[in-house]
Amino acid sequence: MGPFFKIIKRSQKSNARVGKIYTEHGTVDTPVFMPVATQGTVKTQFVRDLYENDVQMLCLNAYHLYLRPGMDIIGKAGGIHKFMNFDKPILSDSGGFQVFSLADLREISRDGVTFRSHIDGSSHEFTPEKVMDIEKGLGVDIKTCFDECISWPAPYNTAKVSVERTTEWAKRCKNTVNSQQLTVNSNQPLFGIVQGSTYLDLRKQSAEQLIDIEFDGYAIGGICCGEPKELSLEVVSNLCSILPDDKPRYLMGVGLPEDLLEYTKLGIDMFDCVTPTRDGRTGTLFTEKGKFAIKNSIYKDDFRPIDNSCSCYACKNYSRAYIRHLFNAGEMLGPALGTLHNIHFFIKKMQEIRKGIIENLI
Ligand SMILES: [Zn+2]
Incomplete structure:
Protein backbone atom coordinates (compact mmCIF):
# COMPACT_ATOMS: atom_id res chain seq x y z
CA MET A 1 0.00 0.00 0.00
CA GLY A 2 1.27 3.46 -0.94
CA PRO A 3 1.10 6.58 1.19
CA PHE A 4 -2.27 7.92 2.35
CA PHE A 5 -1.25 11.57 2.13
CA LYS A 6 1.45 13.35 0.21
CA ILE A 7 2.34 17.04 0.15
CA ILE A 8 3.23 18.12 -3.37
CA LYS A 9 3.75 21.85 -2.90
CA ARG A 10 4.30 24.16 0.05
CA SER A 11 3.54 27.86 -0.09
CA GLN A 12 6.50 30.21 0.32
CA LYS A 13 4.20 32.89 1.70
CA SER A 14 2.20 31.02 4.36
CA ASN A 15 1.77 27.59 5.93
CA ALA A 16 -0.57 26.53 3.13
CA ARG A 17 0.16 23.31 1.29
CA VAL A 18 -1.21 21.44 -1.71
CA GLY A 19 -1.37 17.70 -1.31
CA LYS A 20 -3.03 14.48 -2.33
CA ILE A 21 -5.08 12.04 -0.29
CA TYR A 22 -5.14 8.53 -1.76
CA THR A 23 -8.21 6.38 -1.14
CA GLU A 24 -9.77 3.28 -2.64
CA HIS A 25 -12.35 5.50 -4.34
CA GLY A 26 -9.81 7.81 -5.90
CA THR A 27 -7.35 10.59 -5.21
CA VAL A 28 -8.35 13.88 -3.60
CA ASP A 29 -6.48 17.13 -4.21
CA THR A 30 -6.06 19.14 -1.02
CA PRO A 31 -6.95 21.59 0.34
CA VAL A 32 -10.41 20.17 -0.32
CA PHE A 33 -13.93 21.33 0.45
CA MET A 34 -16.43 18.55 1.19
CA PRO A 35 -20.13 19.29 0.74
CA VAL A 36 -22.19 17.56 3.40
CA ALA A 37 -24.38 14.58 2.64
CA THR A 38 -25.67 14.09 6.18
CA GLN A 39 -28.37 11.58 5.27
CA GLY A 40 -26.44 9.99 2.40
CA THR A 41 -27.48 12.68 -0.07
CA VAL A 42 -26.41 16.24 -0.81
CA LYS A 43 -29.85 17.77 -0.44
CA THR A 44 -31.53 18.47 -3.83
CA GLN A 45 -28.51 17.33 -5.90
CA PHE A 46 -28.15 14.43 -8.30
CA VAL A 47 -24.79 12.66 -8.03
CA ARG A 48 -24.38 13.61 -11.70
CA ASP A 49 -24.49 17.30 -10.61
CA LEU A 50 -21.82 16.66 -7.99
CA TYR A 51 -19.52 15.02 -10.54
CA GLU A 52 -20.09 17.87 -13.01
CA ASN A 53 -19.24 20.36 -10.27
CA ASP A 54 -15.96 18.50 -9.60
CA VAL A 55 -16.92 17.57 -6.06
CA GLN A 56 -14.03 15.35 -4.95
CA MET A 57 -15.25 14.05 -1.64
CA LEU A 58 -18.35 14.08 0.57
CA CYS A 59 -18.83 14.11 4.32
CA LEU A 60 -21.70 12.21 5.89
CA ASN A 61 -22.97 11.39 9.30
CA ALA A 62 -22.75 8.02 11.04
CA TYR A 63 -25.32 8.98 13.69
CA HIS A 64 -28.06 9.84 11.18
CA LEU A 65 -27.46 6.84 8.91
CA TYR A 66 -27.26 4.43 11.84
CA LEU A 67 -30.69 5.59 13.03
CA ARG A 68 -32.19 5.69 9.55
CA PRO A 69 -32.18 3.61 7.36
CA GLY A 70 -30.00 1.52 9.74
CA MET A 71 -26.83 -0.47 9.25
CA ASP A 72 -28.54 -3.68 8.12
CA ILE A 73 -29.99 -1.96 5.06
CA ILE A 74 -26.73 -0.20 4.19
CA GLY A 75 -24.96 -3.54 4.63
CA LYS A 76 -27.40 -5.30 2.31
CA ALA A 77 -26.89 -2.53 -0.27
CA GLY A 78 -23.16 -3.29 -0.23
CA GLY A 79 -22.03 -0.19 1.66
CA ILE A 80 -22.82 3.50 1.50
CA HIS A 81 -21.13 4.17 -1.86
CA LYS A 82 -23.38 1.68 -3.64
CA PHE A 83 -26.45 2.65 -1.64
CA MET A 84 -26.19 6.33 -2.61
CA ASN A 85 -24.55 5.73 -6.01
CA PHE A 86 -21.51 7.89 -5.25
CA ASP A 87 -18.26 6.39 -6.41
CA LYS A 88 -15.79 8.96 -5.04
CA PRO A 89 -14.24 9.21 -1.57
CA ILE A 90 -16.48 9.66 1.46
CA LEU A 91 -15.58 10.68 5.02
CA SER A 92 -17.87 9.94 7.91
CA ASP A 93 -18.32 12.10 10.93
CA SER A 94 -18.83 9.83 13.92
CA GLY A 95 -21.90 11.71 15.08
CA GLY A 96 -20.40 12.89 18.36
CA PHE A 97 -21.59 16.40 17.62
CA GLN A 98 -25.16 15.25 16.95
CA VAL A 99 -25.31 12.97 20.00
CA PHE A 100 -24.07 15.73 22.28
CA SER A 101 -26.53 18.20 20.74
CA LEU A 102 -29.37 16.10 22.15
CA ALA A 103 -29.10 17.98 25.43
CA ASP A 104 -32.11 16.52 27.28
CA LEU A 105 -32.12 13.18 25.53
CA ARG A 106 -28.72 11.78 26.47
CA GLU A 107 -26.68 10.50 29.36
CA ILE A 108 -22.89 10.39 29.30
CA SER A 109 -20.82 7.80 31.12
CA ARG A 110 -17.20 6.72 31.00
CA ASP A 111 -18.18 4.01 28.61
CA GLY A 112 -20.14 6.05 26.10
CA VAL A 113 -23.41 7.87 25.60
CA THR A 114 -26.93 6.58 25.96
CA PHE A 115 -29.44 8.61 23.99
CA ARG A 116 -32.92 8.68 22.62
CA SER A 117 -33.42 8.82 18.87
CA HIS A 118 -34.65 12.20 17.65
CA ILE A 119 -36.78 10.28 15.14
CA ASP A 120 -38.80 7.84 17.25
CA GLY A 121 -37.57 8.19 20.83
CA SER A 122 -36.00 4.69 20.84
CA SER A 123 -33.02 4.20 23.16
CA HIS A 124 -29.48 3.65 21.82
CA GLU A 125 -25.95 3.52 23.14
CA PHE A 126 -22.89 4.83 21.36
CA THR A 127 -19.53 3.64 22.59
CA PRO A 128 -16.25 4.18 20.75
CA GLU A 129 -16.28 0.48 19.77
CA LYS A 130 -19.81 0.66 18.42
CA VAL A 131 -19.13 3.84 16.43
CA MET A 132 -16.08 2.20 14.82
CA ASP A 133 -18.29 -0.74 13.82
CA ILE A 134 -20.87 1.62 12.33
CA GLU A 135 -18.28 3.54 10.33
CA LYS A 136 -16.73 0.29 9.15
CA GLY A 137 -20.18 -0.90 8.11
CA LEU A 138 -20.74 2.26 6.10
CA GLY A 139 -17.58 1.42 4.17
CA VAL A 140 -16.36 5.02 4.10
CA ASP A 141 -12.88 6.03 2.96
CA ILE A 142 -12.02 8.00 6.10
CA LYS A 143 -13.43 7.41 9.57
CA THR A 144 -13.38 9.81 12.52
CA CYS A 145 -13.16 8.96 16.21
CA PHE A 146 -16.11 9.23 18.56
CA ASP A 147 -15.43 12.42 20.52
CA GLU A 148 -17.16 14.65 23.00
CA CYS A 149 -18.04 17.97 21.45
CA ILE A 150 -19.01 20.62 23.99
CA SER A 151 -20.76 23.90 23.33
CA TRP A 152 -19.13 27.32 23.60
CA PRO A 153 -18.55 28.99 25.99
CA ALA A 154 -17.64 26.19 28.39
CA PRO A 155 -16.07 26.40 31.86
CA TYR A 156 -12.42 25.32 31.93
CA ASN A 157 -13.13 22.22 33.91
CA THR A 158 -15.88 21.05 31.56
CA ALA A 159 -13.49 21.45 28.63
CA LYS A 160 -10.76 19.57 30.54
CA VAL A 161 -13.03 16.64 31.32
CA SER A 162 -14.16 16.48 27.70
CA VAL A 163 -10.54 16.42 26.48
CA GLU A 164 -9.73 13.56 28.85
CA ARG A 165 -12.80 11.63 27.72
CA THR A 166 -12.07 12.33 24.05
CA THR A 167 -8.52 11.00 24.45
CA GLU A 168 -9.74 7.90 26.27
CA TRP A 169 -12.33 7.22 23.59
CA ALA A 170 -9.79 7.91 20.83
CA LYS A 171 -7.57 5.14 22.29
CA ARG A 172 -10.51 2.76 22.29
CA CYS A 173 -11.40 3.72 18.70
CA LYS A 174 -7.81 3.03 17.61
CA ASN A 175 -7.73 -0.30 19.44
CA THR A 176 -11.02 -1.33 17.83
CA VAL A 177 -9.80 -0.47 14.37
CA ASN A 178 -6.57 -2.41 15.02
CA SER A 179 -8.50 -5.47 16.03
CA GLN A 180 -11.11 -5.30 13.25
CA GLN A 181 -10.03 -7.80 10.73
CA LEU A 182 -8.60 -5.90 7.80
CA THR A 183 -9.77 -7.04 4.41
CA VAL A 184 -8.84 -5.58 1.04
CA ASN A 185 -12.03 -3.53 1.10
CA SER A 186 -11.81 -2.23 4.60
CA ASN A 187 -8.75 -0.07 4.51
CA GLN A 188 -10.23 2.91 6.30
CA PRO A 189 -7.84 5.51 7.67
CA LEU A 190 -8.93 6.90 11.04
CA PHE A 191 -8.73 10.53 12.16
CA GLY A 192 -8.47 11.65 15.78
CA ILE A 193 -10.46 14.75 16.77
CA VAL A 194 -8.82 17.51 18.81
CA GLN A 195 -11.09 19.17 21.37
CA GLY A 196 -10.42 21.64 24.20
CA SER A 197 -12.74 24.57 23.46
CA THR A 198 -10.83 27.86 23.22
CA TYR A 199 -8.29 26.98 25.95
CA LEU A 200 -4.91 26.82 24.25
CA ASP A 201 -3.34 24.59 26.90
CA LEU A 202 -6.18 22.07 26.65
CA ARG A 203 -6.04 22.12 22.85
CA LYS A 204 -2.30 21.41 23.09
CA GLN A 205 -2.88 18.60 25.56
CA SER A 206 -5.60 17.09 23.36
CA ALA A 207 -3.42 17.27 20.22
CA GLU A 208 -0.35 15.78 21.95
CA GLN A 209 -2.31 12.91 23.44
CA LEU A 210 -3.84 12.08 20.05
CA ILE A 211 -0.44 12.29 18.36
CA ASP A 212 0.83 9.72 20.88
CA ILE A 213 -1.95 7.34 19.87
CA GLU A 214 -1.03 7.97 16.21
CA PHE A 215 -3.76 8.58 13.68
CA ASP A 216 -3.79 8.81 9.89
CA GLY A 217 -4.98 12.40 10.11
CA TYR A 218 -6.17 14.91 12.68
CA ALA A 219 -9.47 16.74 12.80
CA ILE A 220 -10.09 19.90 14.78
CA GLY A 221 -13.56 19.88 16.32
CA GLY A 222 -15.49 22.48 18.26
CA ILE A 223 -14.50 25.46 16.11
CA CYS A 224 -17.10 27.94 14.86
CA CYS A 225 -19.36 27.20 17.81
CA GLY A 226 -20.06 30.89 18.38
CA GLU A 227 -16.62 31.98 19.62
CA PRO A 228 -15.06 35.16 18.17
CA LYS A 229 -13.20 34.63 14.91
CA GLU A 230 -9.84 35.86 16.30
CA LEU A 231 -10.03 33.15 18.92
CA SER A 232 -10.78 30.42 16.35
CA LEU A 233 -7.85 31.59 14.24
CA GLU A 234 -5.54 31.56 17.28
CA VAL A 235 -6.58 28.03 18.28
CA VAL A 236 -6.19 26.66 14.75
CA SER A 237 -2.90 28.45 14.17
CA ASN A 238 -1.54 26.98 17.41
CA LEU A 239 -2.72 23.50 16.55
CA CYS A 240 -1.21 23.62 13.07
CA SER A 241 2.19 24.15 14.69
CA ILE A 242 1.69 21.09 16.93
CA LEU A 243 -0.03 18.57 14.61
CA PRO A 244 2.27 16.41 12.47
CA ASP A 245 3.25 18.12 9.26
CA ASP A 246 2.95 14.97 7.17
CA LYS A 247 -0.66 14.13 8.09
CA PRO A 248 -3.83 15.79 6.78
CA ARG A 249 -5.49 18.38 9.02
CA TYR A 250 -9.26 18.66 8.86
CA LEU A 251 -11.14 21.65 10.24
CA MET A 252 -14.64 20.38 10.97
CA GLY A 253 -17.72 22.43 10.16
CA VAL A 254 -15.89 25.45 8.71
CA GLY A 255 -16.51 27.53 6.72
CA LEU A 256 -17.51 30.54 4.72
CA PRO A 257 -15.66 31.31 1.46
CA GLU A 258 -13.31 33.73 3.25
CA ASP A 259 -12.61 31.10 5.95
CA LEU A 260 -11.36 28.64 3.36
CA LEU A 261 -8.49 30.92 2.39
CA GLU A 262 -7.64 32.06 5.92
CA TYR A 263 -7.49 28.58 7.42
CA THR A 264 -5.71 27.12 4.39
CA LYS A 265 -2.97 29.68 5.01
CA LEU A 266 -2.61 28.34 8.55
CA GLY A 267 -2.08 24.81 7.21
CA ILE A 268 -5.56 23.23 7.04
CA ASP A 269 -6.10 20.64 4.29
CA MET A 270 -9.76 19.65 4.60
CA PHE A 271 -13.04 21.45 5.19
CA ASP A 272 -16.74 20.61 5.37
CA CYS A 273 -19.62 22.97 5.95
CA VAL A 274 -23.37 23.12 5.46
CA THR A 275 -23.19 26.73 4.26
CA PRO A 276 -23.32 26.24 0.46
CA THR A 277 -26.12 23.69 0.62
CA ARG A 278 -28.21 25.20 3.43
CA ASP A 279 -27.90 28.72 2.01
CA GLY A 280 -28.43 27.46 -1.53
CA ARG A 281 -31.74 25.81 -0.78
CA THR A 282 -33.00 28.76 1.27
ZN1 LIG B 1 -23.46 29.53 -11.06
Whole structure:
Protein backbone atom coordinates (compact mmCIF):
# COMPACT_ATOMS: atom_id res chain seq x y z
CA MET A 1 0.00 0.00 0.00
CA GLY A 2 1.27 3.46 -0.94
CA PRO A 3 1.10 6.58 1.19
CA PHE A 4 -2.27 7.92 2.35
CA PHE A 5 -1.25 11.57 2.13
CA LYS A 6 1.45 13.35 0.21
CA ILE A 7 2.34 17.04 0.15
CA ILE A 8 3.23 18.12 -3.37
CA LYS A 9 3.75 21.85 -2.90
CA ARG A 10 4.30 24.16 0.05
CA SER A 11 3.54 27.86 -0.09
CA GLN A 12 6.50 30.21 0.32
CA LYS A 13 4.20 32.89 1.70
CA SER A 14 2.20 31.02 4.36
CA ASN A 15 1.77 27.59 5.93
CA ALA A 16 -0.57 26.53 3.13
CA ARG A 17 0.16 23.31 1.29
CA VAL A 18 -1.21 21.44 -1.71
CA GLY A 19 -1.37 17.70 -1.31
CA LYS A 20 -3.03 14.48 -2.33
CA ILE A 21 -5.08 12.04 -0.29
CA TYR A 22 -5.14 8.53 -1.76
CA THR A 23 -8.21 6.38 -1.14
CA GLU A 24 -9.77 3.28 -2.64
CA HIS A 25 -12.35 5.50 -4.34
CA GLY A 26 -9.81 7.81 -5.90
CA THR A 27 -7.35 10.59 -5.21
CA VAL A 28 -8.35 13.88 -3.60
CA ASP A 29 -6.48 17.13 -4.21
CA THR A 30 -6.06 19.14 -1.02
CA PRO A 31 -6.95 21.59 0.34
CA VAL A 32 -10.41 20.17 -0.32
CA PHE A 33 -13.93 21.33 0.45
CA MET A 34 -16.43 18.55 1.19
CA PRO A 35 -20.13 19.29 0.74
CA VAL A 36 -22.19 17.56 3.40
CA ALA A 37 -24.38 14.58 2.64
CA THR A 38 -25.67 14.09 6.18
CA GLN A 39 -28.37 11.58 5.27
CA GLY A 40 -26.44 9.99 2.40
CA THR A 41 -27.48 12.68 -0.07
CA VAL A 42 -26.41 16.24 -0.81
CA LYS A 43 -29.85 17.77 -0.44
CA THR A 44 -31.53 18.47 -3.83
CA GLN A 45 -28.51 17.33 -5.90
CA PHE A 46 -28.15 14.43 -8.30
CA VAL A 47 -24.79 12.66 -8.03
CA ARG A 48 -24.38 13.61 -11.70
CA ASP A 49 -24.49 17.30 -10.61
CA LEU A 50 -21.82 16.66 -7.99
CA TYR A 51 -19.52 15.02 -10.54
CA GLU A 52 -20.09 17.87 -13.01
CA ASN A 53 -19.24 20.36 -10.27
CA ASP A 54 -15.96 18.50 -9.60
CA VAL A 55 -16.92 17.57 -6.06
CA GLN A 56 -14.03 15.35 -4.95
CA MET A 57 -15.25 14.05 -1.64
CA LEU A 58 -18.35 14.08 0.57
CA CYS A 59 -18.83 14.11 4.32
CA LEU A 60 -21.70 12.21 5.89
CA ASN A 61 -22.97 11.39 9.30
CA ALA A 62 -22.75 8.02 11.04
CA TYR A 63 -25.32 8.98 13.69
CA HIS A 64 -28.06 9.84 11.18
CA LEU A 65 -27.46 6.84 8.91
CA TYR A 66 -27.26 4.43 11.84
CA LEU A 67 -30.69 5.59 13.03
CA ARG A 68 -32.19 5.69 9.55
CA PRO A 69 -32.18 3.61 7.36
CA GLY A 70 -30.00 1.52 9.74
CA MET A 71 -26.83 -0.47 9.25
CA ASP A 72 -28.54 -3.68 8.12
CA ILE A 73 -29.99 -1.96 5.06
CA ILE A 74 -26.73 -0.20 4.19
CA GLY A 75 -24.96 -3.54 4.63
CA LYS A 76 -27.40 -5.30 2.31
CA ALA A 77 -26.89 -2.53 -0.27
CA GLY A 78 -23.16 -3.29 -0.23
CA GLY A 79 -22.03 -0.19 1.66
CA ILE A 80 -22.82 3.50 1.50
CA HIS A 81 -21.13 4.17 -1.86
CA LYS A 82 -23.38 1.68 -3.64
CA PHE A 83 -26.45 2.65 -1.64
CA MET A 84 -26.19 6.33 -2.61
CA ASN A 85 -24.55 5.73 -6.01
CA PHE A 86 -21.51 7.89 -5.25
CA ASP A 87 -18.26 6.39 -6.41
CA LYS A 88 -15.79 8.96 -5.04
CA PRO A 89 -14.24 9.21 -1.57
CA ILE A 90 -16.48 9.66 1.46
CA LEU A 91 -15.58 10.68 5.02
CA SER A 92 -17.87 9.94 7.91
CA ASP A 93 -18.32 12.10 10.93
CA SER A 94 -18.83 9.83 13.92
CA GLY A 95 -21.90 11.71 15.08
CA GLY A 96 -20.40 12.89 18.36
CA PHE A 97 -21.59 16.40 17.62
CA GLN A 98 -25.16 15.25 16.95
CA VAL A 99 -25.31 12.97 20.00
CA PHE A 100 -24.07 15.73 22.28
CA SER A 101 -26.53 18.20 20.74
CA LEU A 102 -29.37 16.10 22.15
CA ALA A 103 -29.10 17.98 25.43
CA ASP A 104 -32.11 16.52 27.28
CA LEU A 105 -32.12 13.18 25.53
CA ARG A 106 -28.72 11.78 26.47
CA GLU A 107 -26.68 10.50 29.36
CA ILE A 108 -22.89 10.39 29.30
CA SER A 109 -20.82 7.80 31.12
CA ARG A 110 -17.20 6.72 31.00
CA ASP A 111 -18.18 4.01 28.61
CA GLY A 112 -20.14 6.05 26.10
CA VAL A 113 -23.41 7.87 25.60
CA THR A 114 -26.93 6.58 25.96
CA PHE A 115 -29.44 8.61 23.99
CA ARG A 116 -32.92 8.68 22.62
CA SER A 117 -33.42 8.82 18.87
CA HIS A 118 -34.65 12.20 17.65
CA ILE A 119 -36.78 10.28 15.14
CA ASP A 120 -38.80 7.84 17.25
CA GLY A 121 -37.57 8.19 20.83
CA SER A 122 -36.00 4.69 20.84
CA SER A 123 -33.02 4.20 23.16
CA HIS A 124 -29.48 3.65 21.82
CA GLU A 125 -25.95 3.52 23.14
CA PHE A 126 -22.89 4.83 21.36
CA THR A 127 -19.53 3.64 22.59
CA PRO A 128 -16.25 4.18 20.75
CA GLU A 129 -16.28 0.48 19.77
CA LYS A 130 -19.81 0.66 18.42
CA VAL A 131 -19.13 3.84 16.43
CA MET A 132 -16.08 2.20 14.82
CA ASP A 133 -18.29 -0.74 13.82
CA ILE A 134 -20.87 1.62 12.33
CA GLU A 135 -18.28 3.54 10.33
CA LYS A 136 -16.73 0.29 9.15
CA GLY A 137 -20.18 -0.90 8.11
CA LEU A 138 -20.74 2.26 6.10
CA GLY A 139 -17.58 1.42 4.17
CA VAL A 140 -16.36 5.02 4.10
CA ASP A 141 -12.88 6.03 2.96
CA ILE A 142 -12.02 8.00 6.10
CA LYS A 143 -13.43 7.41 9.57
CA THR A 144 -13.38 9.81 12.52
CA CYS A 145 -13.16 8.96 16.21
CA PHE A 146 -16.11 9.23 18.56
CA ASP A 147 -15.43 12.42 20.52
CA GLU A 148 -17.16 14.65 23.00
CA CYS A 149 -18.04 17.97 21.45
CA ILE A 150 -19.01 20.62 23.99
CA SER A 151 -20.76 23.90 23.33
CA TRP A 152 -19.13 27.32 23.60
CA PRO A 153 -18.55 28.99 25.99
CA ALA A 154 -17.64 26.19 28.39
CA PRO A 155 -16.07 26.40 31.86
CA TYR A 156 -12.42 25.32 31.93
CA ASN A 157 -13.13 22.22 33.91
CA THR A 158 -15.88 21.05 31.56
CA ALA A 159 -13.49 21.45 28.63
CA LYS A 160 -10.76 19.57 30.54
CA VAL A 161 -13.03 16.64 31.32
CA SER A 162 -14.16 16.48 27.70
CA VAL A 163 -10.54 16.42 26.48
CA GLU A 164 -9.73 13.56 28.85
CA ARG A 165 -12.80 11.63 27.72
CA THR A 166 -12.07 12.33 24.05
CA THR A 167 -8.52 11.00 24.45
CA GLU A 168 -9.74 7.90 26.27
CA TRP A 169 -12.33 7.22 23.59
CA ALA A 170 -9.79 7.91 20.83
CA LYS A 171 -7.57 5.14 22.29
CA ARG A 172 -10.51 2.76 22.29
CA CYS A 173 -11.40 3.72 18.70
CA LYS A 174 -7.81 3.03 17.61
CA ASN A 175 -7.73 -0.30 19.44
CA THR A 176 -11.02 -1.33 17.83
CA VAL A 177 -9.80 -0.47 14.37
CA ASN A 178 -6.57 -2.41 15.02
CA SER A 179 -8.50 -5.47 16.03
CA GLN A 180 -11.11 -5.30 13.25
CA GLN A 181 -10.03 -7.80 10.73
CA LEU A 182 -8.60 -5.90 7.80
CA THR A 183 -9.77 -7.04 4.41
CA VAL A 184 -8.84 -5.58 1.04
CA ASN A 185 -12.03 -3.53 1.10
CA SER A 186 -11.81 -2.23 4.60
CA ASN A 187 -8.75 -0.07 4.51
CA GLN A 188 -10.23 2.91 6.30
CA PRO A 189 -7.84 5.51 7.67
CA LEU A 190 -8.93 6.90 11.04
CA PHE A 191 -8.73 10.53 12.16
CA GLY A 192 -8.47 11.65 15.78
CA ILE A 193 -10.46 14.75 16.77
CA VAL A 194 -8.82 17.51 18.81
CA GLN A 195 -11.09 19.17 21.37
CA GLY A 196 -10.42 21.64 24.20
CA SER A 197 -12.74 24.57 23.46
CA THR A 198 -10.83 27.86 23.22
CA TYR A 199 -8.29 26.98 25.95
CA LEU A 200 -4.91 26.82 24.25
CA ASP A 201 -3.34 24.59 26.90
CA LEU A 202 -6.18 22.07 26.65
CA ARG A 203 -6.04 22.12 22.85
CA LYS A 204 -2.30 21.41 23.09
CA GLN A 205 -2.88 18.60 25.56
CA SER A 206 -5.60 17.09 23.36
CA ALA A 207 -3.42 17.27 20.22
CA GLU A 208 -0.35 15.78 21.95
CA GLN A 209 -2.31 12.91 23.44
CA LEU A 210 -3.84 12.08 20.05
CA ILE A 211 -0.44 12.29 18.36
CA ASP A 212 0.83 9.72 20.88
CA ILE A 213 -1.95 7.34 19.87
CA GLU A 214 -1.03 7.97 16.21
CA PHE A 215 -3.76 8.58 13.68
CA ASP A 216 -3.79 8.81 9.89
CA GLY A 217 -4.98 12.40 10.11
CA TYR A 218 -6.17 14.91 12.68
CA ALA A 219 -9.47 16.74 12.80
CA ILE A 220 -10.09 19.90 14.78
CA GLY A 221 -13.56 19.88 16.32
CA GLY A 222 -15.49 22.48 18.26
CA ILE A 223 -14.50 25.46 16.11
CA CYS A 224 -17.10 27.94 14.86
CA CYS A 225 -19.36 27.20 17.81
CA GLY A 226 -20.06 30.89 18.38
CA GLU A 227 -16.62 31.98 19.62
CA PRO A 228 -15.06 35.16 18.17
CA LYS A 229 -13.20 34.63 14.91
CA GLU A 230 -9.84 35.86 16.30
CA LEU A 231 -10.03 33.15 18.92
CA SER A 232 -10.78 30.42 16.35
CA LEU A 233 -7.85 31.59 14.24
CA GLU A 234 -5.54 31.56 17.28
CA VAL A 235 -6.58 28.03 18.28
CA VAL A 236 -6.19 26.66 14.75
CA SER A 237 -2.90 28.45 14.17
CA ASN A 238 -1.54 26.98 17.41
CA LEU A 239 -2.72 23.50 16.55
CA CYS A 240 -1.21 23.62 13.07
CA SER A 241 2.19 24.15 14.69
CA ILE A 242 1.69 21.09 16.93
CA LEU A 243 -0.03 18.57 14.61
CA PRO A 244 2.27 16.41 12.47
CA ASP A 245 3.25 18.12 9.26
CA ASP A 246 2.95 14.97 7.17
CA LYS A 247 -0.66 14.13 8.09
CA PRO A 248 -3.83 15.79 6.78
CA ARG A 249 -5.49 18.38 9.02
CA TYR A 250 -9.26 18.66 8.86
CA LEU A 251 -11.14 21.65 10.24
CA MET A 252 -14.64 20.38 10.97
CA GLY A 253 -17.72 22.43 10.16
CA VAL A 254 -15.89 25.45 8.71
CA GLY A 255 -16.51 27.53 6.72
CA LEU A 256 -17.51 30.54 4.72
CA PRO A 257 -15.66 31.31 1.46
CA GLU A 258 -13.31 33.73 3.25
CA ASP A 259 -12.61 31.10 5.95
CA LEU A 260 -11.36 28.64 3.36
CA LEU A 261 -8.49 30.92 2.39
CA GLU A 262 -7.64 32.06 5.92
CA TYR A 263 -7.49 28.58 7.42
CA THR A 264 -5.71 27.12 4.39
CA LYS A 265 -2.97 29.68 5.01
CA LEU A 266 -2.61 28.34 8.55
CA GLY A 267 -2.08 24.81 7.21
CA ILE A 268 -5.56 23.23 7.04
CA ASP A 269 -6.10 20.64 4.29
CA MET A 270 -9.76 19.65 4.60
CA PHE A 271 -13.04 21.45 5.19
CA ASP A 272 -16.74 20.61 5.37
CA CYS A 273 -19.62 22.97 5.95
CA VAL A 274 -23.37 23.12 5.46
CA THR A 275 -23.19 26.73 4.26
CA PRO A 276 -23.32 26.24 0.46
CA THR A 277 -26.12 23.69 0.62
CA ARG A 278 -28.21 25.20 3.43
CA ASP A 279 -27.90 28.72 2.01
CA GLY A 280 -28.43 27.46 -1.53
CA ARG A 281 -31.74 25.81 -0.78
CA THR A 282 -33.00 28.76 1.27
CA GLY A 283 -32.11 31.32 -1.39
CA THR A 284 -28.81 32.87 -0.29
CA LEU A 285 -26.47 32.71 -3.24
CA PHE A 286 -22.72 33.36 -3.33
CA THR A 287 -21.01 35.43 -6.02
CA GLU A 288 -17.59 36.97 -6.49
CA LYS A 289 -19.14 40.24 -5.28
CA GLY A 290 -20.65 38.77 -2.11
CA LYS A 291 -23.85 36.88 -1.33
CA PHE A 292 -27.43 37.98 -1.95
CA ALA A 293 -30.98 36.81 -1.26
CA ILE A 294 -32.57 35.72 -4.52
CA LYS A 295 -36.09 36.11 -3.08
CA ASN A 296 -35.64 39.88 -2.85
CA SER A 297 -38.10 41.73 -5.12
CA ILE A 298 -35.32 43.68 -6.86
CA TYR A 299 -34.56 40.49 -8.80
CA LYS A 300 -38.08 40.02 -10.13
CA ASP A 301 -37.16 41.21 -13.64
CA ASP A 302 -33.39 40.70 -13.45
CA PHE A 303 -32.61 38.45 -16.38
CA ARG A 304 -28.89 38.17 -15.69
CA PRO A 305 -27.49 34.90 -14.33
CA ILE A 306 -26.82 34.53 -10.58
CA ASP A 307 -23.17 35.35 -11.24
CA ASN A 308 -21.86 36.59 -14.61
CA SER A 309 -18.50 34.97 -14.04
CA CYS A 310 -19.93 31.56 -13.10
CA SER A 311 -20.02 28.65 -15.52
CA CYS A 312 -22.32 26.36 -13.53
CA TYR A 313 -25.41 24.79 -15.08
CA ALA A 314 -27.73 27.21 -13.23
CA CYS A 315 -25.86 30.30 -14.40
CA LYS A 316 -25.48 29.08 -17.98
CA ASN A 317 -29.19 28.37 -18.37
CA TYR A 318 -31.33 30.39 -15.99
CA SER A 319 -31.92 34.00 -14.91
CA ARG A 320 -32.19 35.48 -11.43
CA ALA A 321 -35.82 36.39 -12.25
CA TYR A 322 -36.71 32.78 -13.06
CA ILE A 323 -34.90 31.31 -10.04
CA ARG A 324 -36.55 33.91 -7.79
CA HIS A 325 -39.91 32.92 -9.27
CA LEU A 326 -39.21 29.25 -8.49
CA PHE A 327 -38.37 30.05 -4.87
CA ASN A 328 -41.44 32.21 -4.45
CA ALA A 329 -43.70 29.61 -6.03
CA GLY A 330 -42.28 26.93 -3.72
CA GLU A 331 -40.94 24.96 -6.68
CA MET A 332 -38.24 22.40 -5.88
CA LEU A 333 -36.11 23.40 -8.85
CA GLY A 334 -35.30 26.72 -7.12
CA PRO A 335 -33.46 25.16 -4.13
CA ALA A 336 -31.82 22.65 -6.50
CA LEU A 337 -30.40 25.38 -8.77
CA GLY A 338 -29.37 27.53 -5.77
CA THR A 339 -27.53 24.59 -4.20
CA LEU A 340 -25.89 23.61 -7.47
CA HIS A 341 -24.58 27.14 -7.98
CA ASN A 342 -23.29 27.50 -4.40
CA ILE A 343 -21.47 24.15 -4.50
CA HIS A 344 -19.88 25.18 -7.79
CA PHE A 345 -18.80 28.45 -6.16
CA PHE A 346 -17.18 26.75 -3.15
CA ILE A 347 -15.46 24.08 -5.24
CA LYS A 348 -14.11 26.75 -7.61
CA LYS A 349 -12.83 28.78 -4.62
CA MET A 350 -10.88 25.77 -3.48
CA GLN A 351 -9.50 25.15 -6.98
CA GLU A 352 -8.32 28.77 -7.11
CA ILE A 353 -6.69 28.42 -3.69
CA ARG A 354 -4.79 25.31 -4.81
CA LYS A 355 -3.67 27.11 -7.96
CA GLY A 356 -2.66 30.14 -5.88
CA ILE A 357 -0.47 27.97 -3.62
CA ILE A 358 1.18 26.30 -6.60
CA GLU A 359 1.88 29.67 -8.18
CA ASN A 360 3.22 31.07 -4.87
CA LEU A 361 0.47 33.69 -4.66
CA ILE A 362 -1.06 32.51 -1.37
ZN1 LIG B 1 -23.46 29.53 -11.06
